[in-house]
Amino acid sequence: MSKKHYHHGNLAEDILNRAVQIIDEGGLGALTLRGIARDLGVSHGAPNRHFKNKAALLSTLATYGWHKVLEATLRADNVDSLDPRLSLNAMGRGFLRWALHNPALFRTLHHPDVARFADDALIEAMRQFTQAISDAVAATQTIGNHPGVPLEILSIYINAVPFGAAMFLIDPFLTHYEQSEIQDMDEEILIEQLINLVVPLK
Amino acid sequence: MSKKHYHHGNLAEDILNRAVQIIDEGGLGALTLRGIARDLGVSHGAPNRHFKNKAALLSTLATYGWHKVLEATLRADNVDSLDPRLSLNAMGRGFLRWALHNPALFRTLHHPDVARFADDALIEAMRQFTQAISDAVAATQTIGNHPGVPLEILSIYINAVPFGAAMFLIDPFLTHYEQSEIQDMDEEILIEQLINLVVPLK
DNA sequence: ATGTAATGTAGTCACTGTCTACTTTGTATT
DNA sequence: AATACAAAGTAGACAGTGACTACATTACAT
Known part of the structure; x- marks a missing residue:
């Protein structure tokens, strides 16, 4: 979780959790990979390492x-x-x-x-x-x-x-x-x- | 429908019909305004005249x-x-x-x-x-x-x-x-x- | 210790929705 | 019939997105 580490720890799980939050707040239409990446303080391409698409x-x-x-x-x-x-x-x-x-x-x-x-x-x-x-x-x-x-x-x-x-x-x-x-x-x-x-x- | 006319006729209705077809074929995720415009042989901005967004x-x-x-x-x-x-x-x-x-x-x-x-x-x-x-x-x-x-x-x-x-x-x-x-x-x-x-x- | 695979980054590309300025055309008014 | 005006379509631009690439950093097995 700390921003000082290059590796995030368990990004895949954090992505899923954040995705649930976003859907709860703004619906499926509000869900974007880049948005999740931003929220987790990670580069926009990072989620691709854990989810093909x-x-x-x-x-x-x-x-x-x-x-x-x-x-x-x-x-x-x-x-x-x-x-x-x-x-x-x-x-x-x-x-x-x-x-x-x-x-x-x-x-x-x-x-x-x-x-x-x-x-x-x-x-x-x-x-x-x-x-x-x-x-x-x-x-x-x-x-x-x-x-x-x-x-x-x-x-x-x-x-x-x-x-x-x-x-x-x-x-x-x-x-x-x-x-x-x-x-x-x-x-x-x-x-x-x-x-x-x-x-x-x- | 003839491509020779600048005005399409009843574009709004055609857009709706084409939208239904697209959703039937590929789901809501396959629905794009530009795609509809292409299918109807009309410029990408045309649908905006009939639907705000x-x-x-x-x-x-x-x-x-x-x-x-x-x-x-x-x-x-x-x-x-x-x-x-x-x-x-x-x-x-x-x-x-x-x-x-x-x-x-x-x-x-x-x-x-x-x-x-x-x-x-x-x-x-x-x-x-x-x-x-x-x-x-x-x-x-x-x-x-x-x-x-x-x-x-x-x-x-x-x-x-x-x-x-x-x-x-x-x-x-x-x-x-x-x-x-x-x-x-x-x-x-x-x-x-x-x-x-x-x-x-x- | 070290090399290799996993993980994250930065840049790029095509596509999308939306906005603006401009063009064409139908229609109402005179 | 001429013309002014609104409706409808076009072309270009912009930021945001998903996905791909090449590259950088790090964890871990050997």
Whole structure:
């Protein structure tokens, strides 16, 4: 970190952290390699030693994000419950909570210009996530939930709710939308009510 | 269109159409004002006469998209049904069908870098859409659907399903995902099964 | 200790968005 | 019909960006 050293130390990680901050503050459009380099007090070409190009940086960021969101989804309270419904409900809450707390990373996850240049690591991270959701959904089907619905379709449905809800809730549009009562709501209650709609605990 | 004329005719509209094509082909990252100008055989500064800047072009595109998706949502078969559930179900199908057929425009709708610089027209278009959904959801509540759930939360839930599902289904990631049976499915059946999950016709 | 690979620097290039001054053309007014 | 004016397009310039190159510094394995 000290400016006296020629070598930076762990520039790659600092670049990623700074990238998350910038996206949080100004969106993906505000992200520039040269801007990051300036912020870290390093020459404009330095980031190229750690990321082949801008797409590679975004891809790394998205891969990191998928790992994080999977972790948040699987480590939430009650995920380990023996009741598949309670477990899946907990996963949904963990997912939505993480998305609301990490809007910048969340937005990179499904960003089309990121997925378009996805490398193998990113594809594998995405696959792991969808697999985890699919497994949990399959478990609820074994106890009678939504019988007859193809697993892949049911998984899309279950996944779409926290994803679509988060997309809407972190949309800058909401800021312009005055009548909303949601901004005053307790976050946990909001999460609970939304997830209970898609995975009822009856 | 003839190259012999100094004035182009209706350049603004042609710019928008070409922009949609470019986003369809190469994503939002492939969209450049100069590229559009080249494609239309016009000087690089010409688009500035019709759009103050790139953000204004994207904003116009998004506004147009919101109008289109609202139209597709409200004009689908059975939307006029007297049964609020059947009507809302039809709206969901109309929405999802449109999104799958217009991935480029759909992606601009909630693109954070677009909403961030939203002008009044865009905000109003968004508001009209959410209002239409909210009204239809409220109608289903009057006949006993999801009693006790706050309307705004229920609306987010209802909206999240076709939105999140479309987001996933048009994700370039799916291309890398071999085991998927979804790509071989009939689109209408896919739409029907997904929407029936969130708005059951019992 | 030393040489080699990793890491950072400085310079350059094409491309982009945006601005300005200028040119051409459609149209309303007389 | 002539003409003035606004709308629309052109050409040139500028700074910022991503990416590449050649070069400098440093860490580390041998």
